[in-house]
Structures are given as C-alpha cells and as structure tokens.
Amino acid sequence: MVSKTEETQVNRLENQVDNGGGGAWEYLCLVRKLKLRRSDKVLKHGLSILNDSTKRSTLGSEEWTLYEQVAIAAMDCQCLDVAKDCIKVLQKKFPGSKRVGRLEAMLLEAKGSWAEAEIAYSSLLEDNSMDQVIHKRRAAMAKAQGNLSGAIEGLNKYLEIFMADLDVWRELAEIYVSLQMYKQAAFCYEELILSQPTNPVYHLAYADVLYTLGGLENLQSAKKYYASVTDLTGGKNTRALFGICLCTFAIGQLTKGRNKEEKD
Amino acid sequence: MAADLVLDTAIRDWVLIPLSVVMVLIGVLRYFVSKLMRSSQLPDAKIVKEGQVIIRARNLRASANFIPSKSFRARKAYFGNEENGLLFVPKGQAQNAQAQMFSDPNMAMDMMKKNLSMIIPQTLTFAWVNFFFSGFVAAKIPFPLTQRFRSMLQNGIDYSTIDVSYVSSRSWYFLNMFGLRGLFSLILGEENATDDTQRMMQMSGFGFDPSKSLGAEKDGLDIIQHEWALPKFEQRAEATLRKLIS
Numbered sequence: 001m002v003s004k005t006e007e008t009q010v011n012r013l014e015n016q017v018d019n020g021g022g023g024a025w026e027y028l029c030l031v032r033k034l035k036l037r038r039s040d041k042v043l044k045h046g047l048s049i050l051n052d053s054t055k056r057s058t059l060g061s062e063e064w065t066l067y068e069q070v071a072i073a074a075m076d077c078q079c080l081d082v083a084k085d086c087i088k089v090l091q092k093k094f095p096g097s098k099r100v101g102r103l104e105a106m107l108l109e110a111k112g113s114w115a116e117a118e119i120a121y122s123s124l125l126e127d128n129s130m131d132q133v134i135h136k137r138r139a140a141m142a143k144a145q146g147n148l149s150g151a152i153e154g155l156n157k158y159l160e161i162f163m164a165d166l167d168v169w170r171e172l173a174e175i176y177v178s179l180q181m182y183k184q185a186a187f188c189y190e191e192l193i194l195s196q197p198t199n200p201v202y203h204l205a206y207a208d209v210l211y212t213l214g215g216l217e218n219l220q221s222a223k224k225y226y227a228s229v230t231d232l233t234g235g236k237n238t239r240a241l242f243g244i245c246l247c248t249f250a251i252g253q254l255t256k257g258r259n260k261e262e263k264d
Numbered sequence: 265m266a267a268d269l270v271l272d273t274a275i276r277d278w279v280l281i282p283l284s285v286v287m288v289l290i291g292v293l294r295y296f297v298s299k300l301m302r303s304s305q306l307p308d309a310k311i312v313k314e315g316q317v318i319i320r321a322r323n324l325r326a327s328a329n330f331i332p333s334k335s336f337r338a339r340k341a342y343f344g345n346e347e348n349g350l351l352f353v354p355k356g357q358a359q360n361a362q363a364q365m366f367s368d369p370n371m372a373m374d375m376m377k378k379n380l381s382m383i384i385p386q387t388l389t390f391a392w393v394n395f396f397f398s399g400f401v402a403a404k405i406p407f408p409l410t411q412r413f414r415s416m417l418q419n420g421i422d423y424s425t426i427d428v429s430y431v432s433s434r435s436w437y438f439l440n441m442f443g444l445r446g447l448f449s450l451i452l453g454e455e456n457a458t459d460d461t462q463r464m465m466q467m468s469g470f471g472f473d474p475s476k477s478l479g480a481e482k483d484g485l486d487i488i489q490h491e492w493a494l495p496k497f498e499q500r501a502e503a504t505l506r507k508l509i510s
Contacts, residue, residue, distance in 0.1 A: 130309060161309055164319040190331045190339075195320075197327035221332055221494070228497035235501070235508045244501075 006034060014038070017045055024049055025059065025066075032069055039076035046070035047082065064093060071103055075110040083107055098124060102134065109141055117141060132162060139171075148175055166195055173205070182213045200232040200240075207243055216254050223247035269430065271401060279433055280402045283393065287440040288447065290385055295452050298381040314478060317343075317350045321481040329493035336490045344482050351482040386441075393437045394420075400433035401426070 013027040024045040031038055046066055049055050056063055071086035087107060090100045105120035118141065121134050135158045142150035155172045159165065173188035189206035196202060207225035210218045226247060229240035321343055328336050343351045398420055409417070409428040418426065420434035431439070 130312065161313045162316055163313075164316040164323075187335075190335050191320075193330050194327050195323045197330040224494035224498055227501035228494055230501040231497050231504050235505045 006030070010034065010036065014041060017041075025055075028066065028069060032065070037076070039073040042069060042073035043077050043079060043082070046073065050086075064090060068099070068103065072106070075106055078110070080107065080110060083110065098127060102131075102137075105134075106137065109137065109144075114141060114145055130161075132158075132165070136168065143175065148179055151175055152179075164195070166192060177209065182209050185209050186213065198232060200229045200237065203229045203232065204237065204240060204243075207240070211243065211247060211250075214250075216251065219247050219251050219254070223251065269401070269404075269426065271404065275400055275402060279397050279400050280436065283397065283402070283433065283436055284440055286389070286392075287437070287444060290389055291444055291448050292452065294381055294385055295448070298378070301377045301381060318477055318481055321351060321485060325481070325484050325488055328488055328490055331492075332494075333490050333492055340485055340488075344485050349482075351478050351485070390437070393434060397433040397437075401430045402433040402436045403431040405429045405431060 010027070010030055013023055013030060016022070017024050017027045018041075028042060028046055028049075031042055046069060049059075049066065050070060059066060067086045067090050071083045071090070074080070074083035074086065083103075084107060087100065087103045090097075090103065094100050101120070101124055105117050105124060108117035108120055118138070121138050121141075124134055125131060135154065139151045139154035139158065142148075142154055152172065152175055155168055155175070159168055159172070162168070169188050169191045173185045173192070176182070176185035176188060186206065186209045189202055189209060192199075192202040193206060203225045207222045207229065210222035210225065223244055226240045226243035229237050230244065233240070235241070324336075324339055324343070331339075341349075343349055346352060401421065405417075407429065411428060413428050414424075417428060417435045418430065418432045419438065421432045
C-alpha cells in the first residue's frame with residue numbers, strides 16, 4: 001500500500017522532474033520502492049540518466065539496478081529495442097545470472113513469442129521453483145494469450161504455497177468475475193476482506209459479486225457490504241449508494257407478498 | 265592522587281590508536297570473508313507454505329467478523345480439519361522436523377560457517393589484545409563515573425584506587441567491539457554482516473518449531489466466536505449519511 005505522504009512525495013518529485021528540475025534518480029528510487037507503474041516516466045528519465053555517462057558513473061553499483069528498471073519499463077512501453085540494449089549491457093556485466101535470464105524471458109514475452117518465453121520461464125523455474133515473479137509472469141502470459149483457465153490454474157497453484165499474497169488473490173478474483181464464476185470470485189474477495197478489513201475497495205467488489213449472484217440472502221449481504229462501504233468512505237462512494245438502492249429494490253421485489261417480519 | 269594520573273602520549277600512539285584501527289580493519293575483513301562464505305540458500309517450499317498459512321489463519325482470526333458466518337465456518341473447517349486441514353499437524357511429525365534440521369548437513373555447515381567467521385577472529389583478537397596490551401591505562405573519559413562502571417571500564421586492572429574515568433586497554437577493546445557497529449554500517453552499507461548482537465539473537469531463535477505455532481493458531485481458531493459485524497455497519501452507514509445531509 002502507498003501511504004498518502006509517499007504519494008504526495010512521488011507526485012511532487014514527478015512534477016519537478018518533468019519540468020527539468022533534477023532529482024530524477026530520487027524519483028526513480030521512489031518509484032521502485034513503492035512498486036508503482038509509471039513506465040513512460042521511468043523510461044524517459046531513466047534513459048536520460050543512462051545516456052549521460054557522468055551521471056551514470058555517479059550511481060556506482062546502483063547503475064545496474066537502473067538498467068533493470070529501465071528495461072522493464074521499456075518492455076511495458078513496447079520500446080523493445082531499448083529493453084534489448086539494457087538487457088545486453090546487463091548480460092555483459094553478469095553472464096549467467098538468473099535475474100538477467102528472467103529479463104530475457106520477459107523480453108521474449110513482450111515480443112509475443114509465447115512458446116519461447118514459456119520454455120525460458122520453465123528452465124528458470126527448474127533452478128528455483130520458488131521464484132514468485134516467474135510464477136506470476138507465467139500466469140500473466142496465459143492471460144495475455146486469452147487462456148484464462150490456464151491463468152486460473154497457474155494462480156491457484158501459486159496460491160497453494162504463497163497463500164498470503166493479496167495481489168494474486170485480487171487478480172484471481174477479477175479473472176473469475178470476467179468468466180462469470182461468481183462463487184469462486186466471492187471466495188477470493190472474502191480472502192481479501194479478511195486481510196484488509198478496512199479497505200472499502202474489497203467490500204465494494206464483494207458486494208457487487210454478491211448482488212450479481214442474486215437470491216435473497218446474498219442480496220441482503222450485498223446490501224450490508226454496500227452499507228459498510230458507505231460507512232468506510234464517509235458516504236462519498238456513489239456506486240455503493242446506488243448499490244444500496246438496487247439491493248433494497250431487489251429485496252423488495254423478492255419479498256413482496258411475504259409477511260413483514262421476514263422483510264427486516 | 266588518582267586525579268593527576270598522567271598518560272604517556274606514547275600510549276595513545278601505540279595502544280589506543282592501533283587497537284581501534286585493528287578492530288575496524290578486522291571488522292571490514294570479516295564482512296568480506298562472511299560475504300564470500302555466505303551461500304544463498306533456497307527456501308524450502310514447506311516452510312514457506314507454513315509461514316503463509318500462519319499469516320492467513322491470523323488474518324482470519326483477526327477479522328473473522330467481516331465475512332458472513334457461512335464463509336467463516338467453511339474456512340474454519342478448511343484450516344482446522346482433523347484429517348487434512350492446513351493447520352493440523354500429525355503427531356510425531358513435530359519431532360521429525362527438529363531431527364531433520366540437525367541431520368541436514370547443509371544447515372549444520374551454514375551454522376558452522378557463521379560461527380567460524382564470528383568466533384575465530386574474536387578469540388584471536390582477544391588473545392592478541394591480552395598478550396600485547398594487557399594492563400595499560402589507555403584513555404580517560406572526560407566525566408566522572410560511579411564505582412559501578414569499574415568492571416566495565418577497567419577490565420584487567422585490579423587497582424581500586426584509580427579513578428573510574430580511566431579506561432583500561434582491554435575495556436577499550438570491548439568498547440570498540442560493541443561500539444563500532446555504527447561505523448561499520450556507515451562504511452559497509454546498511455546491511456553489513458558484522459552485527460554480532462543480531463546474530464546471537466538469530467542463534468537463540470534457531471530451532472524454532474513451525475508446527476508449534478501452527479498448533480497455537482489452530483487452538484486460537486477453535487475458540488473464536490463468530491459474530492458478523494456487518495449488520496452494525498448498516499446503522500453506522502445510516503448515521504454517516506444523515507450527518508452528511510444535515
């Protein structure tokens with residue numbers, strides 16, 4: 001999670017760097033630390049440091065971290081040539097490194113040569129079957145190919161070991177929703193609520209899933225979760241307010257004709 | 265008479281400064297040696313999984329009231345199942361893990377390496393200090409101290425008449441050994457390996473048994489009473505909305 005102060009700091013630095021005010025390296029460090037995805041900015045400012053040999057040499061051994069960061073950002077922006085150059089430099093410096101091998105596999109993936117990337121990832125996993133990043137990349141690759149059930153399988157296998165990984169639960173929930181497997185999605189959202197009970201985003205998503213599932217009990221639960229979102233956000237979430245209205249209406253439809261005690 | 269004890273400047277040049285310099289150099293050397301010997305050890309899937317199970321069970325226990333009771337019961341059964349639940353540890357296996365830890369040659373090797381890089385230089389420097397520098401009054405601290413500090417500052421000198429603010433050479437060695445950590449983190453980077461106290465903590469934590477904490481989590485889950493918190497939220501939401509309107 002990114003705290004408020006860190007967010008303002010990042011935005012301030014980004015503004016400063018964008019207007020040519022310096023501090024690019026601090027900005028890149030902060031982005032890396034907070035794991036933000038601002039690939040275009042990272043690519044632009046990282047490259048400006050890497051192309052300037054005096055600036056680059058002041059970084060010392062951090063230079064290689066920057067190469068890695070820029071390479072990943074470049075792949076995200078589809079600047080495959082830049083990524084290739086960065087990886088080449090890293091490979092010259094660290095021949096046989098697994099971390100560089102991971103980057104190469106990612107480059108293959110970015111190019112869209114799925115089969116080769118899959119082979120590369122598998123061989124990396126053979127060396128270290130506990131590499132979380134590679135497991136996630138494989139699932140992402142399956143998703144990119146449109147093979148959603150493959151992605152689900154991968155994520156489930158991953159969660160069997162790393163079952164406290166929130167982001168993966170969230171990803172899995174979203175895939176389940178897109179496949180209309182709402183019961184499974186509900187389970188994932190429950191898991192997310194359990195680990196962060198005061199995060200309204202998860203409550204809202206869970207309520208959506210429950211409402212979609214339908215049925216009296218689910219609708220009542222959905223209404224409660226919409227209410228909790230309203231409470232947690234101080235009544236500023238329109239979706240939750242609308243959700244409460246819809247739930248109330250649907251419950252009213254279902255319980256028409258029954259006696260009033262059951263309505264509650 | 266104790267107050268006007270004059271220290272020879274040669275003591276400063278030949279005892280105090282060499283001792284500190286040697287301590288720093290040994291610290292740096294040890295850092296690099298331990299860096300060379302450190303083997304990157306792959307985490308075992310089972311241990312990682314147990315750790316993650318504990319985190320998840322703890323989350324479940326802490327915020328059980330935020331999910332419907334049906335879901336809670338399903339999870340409780342899943343975790344605490346007597347046959348194949350995640351938190352259930354078969355009897356006899358607990359002992360096994362401990363034994364396996366000691367029979368694993370890699371683990372023993374790792375421990376020995378750590379010990380070697382810690383104990384050998386320490387004994388050597390201590391012997392060296394004892395041999396060459398024993399009995400020197402090496403320094404004077406600029407403020408008076410009570411008698412209780414005598415054993416800390418005048419280790420190796422058995423005169424009770426010397427003022428406590430004088431530091432003996434052996435005590436200077438000990439002060440350096442524990443006090444140079446800040447300097448090391450400055451010159452070797454934050455995560456330097458010379459942190460003795462931390463390592464000792466790790467040593468005592470060795471032999472930690474994950475199955476025990478699994479059992480504890482299971483007991484915690486068993487006694488927990490589920491009370492769904494969400495119905496309360498409806499009233500609270502109503503209150504917040506009312507406040508917003510008014």
